[in-house]
Amino acid sequence: MCVLAEHERNIIRERTKACLESARARGRSGGRPEGLSERFRKIAPEVKEIYEKNSRSTDEIREMFKIKSQPTLYKILKYSGVDIKGFLKKRR
Template sequence: MGYRIGYARVSTEDQDASAQLDALTAAGCDKIFTDHASGKLASRPGLDEALDKLRPGDTLVITKLDRLGRSTKNLIELAEKLRADGVDLMVLHQHIDTSTPAGRMFFTVISAFAEFERDMIAERTREGLAAARARGRKGGRRPKLTGAKLQHARELYDAKTHTVEEIAQLLGVSRTTVYRALSERETAPRESRT
């Protein structure tokens, strides 16, 4: 029986991979590799290392399909490469094990649904942003400088009695926030300026 090589991926440095690592350890992985990167990115050094360690008879273990491939096509290509190399794929949460015929068939079906779900989420997000823009709202965080604080920042800046750093400290915001507020005024239409 070959080795079990685990692979975990989280999308950002802020996300915690411990749940994946615990599941992979519980599944008996001999070695686990991790990436902190978007699934869309081509460069995933942890995955490259994991694939390099695999030998015929080994099994690549992941927690969910979306941790492995960038698209259905990519997932299927990777599964085919693993099969050609004599390596099995085990997906813990979807109960897929390509060492069985049922596992190979189930993998193909589930990977298609996984991509469909990602596409639907992306489409709903785009539609929501478009609807918000149509109502005059922009996405993203609310501005930190509004109303009286924004007016005060502009007055201090225009009076040239304070540096941007001092204005930021007075208002409890970052210099970037002050610069952004001031640059928005500079790019605003002339008739809207007071």
């Protein structure tokens, strides 16, 4: 029984590989698209301005703009051209 399962696995792997190669040949690639959503691109300049003023903590900035996660905030700041050294919860 083990040999049959291994054979089936190899067939599935070959078919998957062939389909992926075919998709790449047609210009398709998998995975999540890079970049920011339209909403985040719009608020990026405001987020950058507040962040650079150093008047609010990153948690407060996230609350103001309804940004759910810290990494997303830093992604927005990076998009805006801010040089981020590391994740800082509190900036005061």
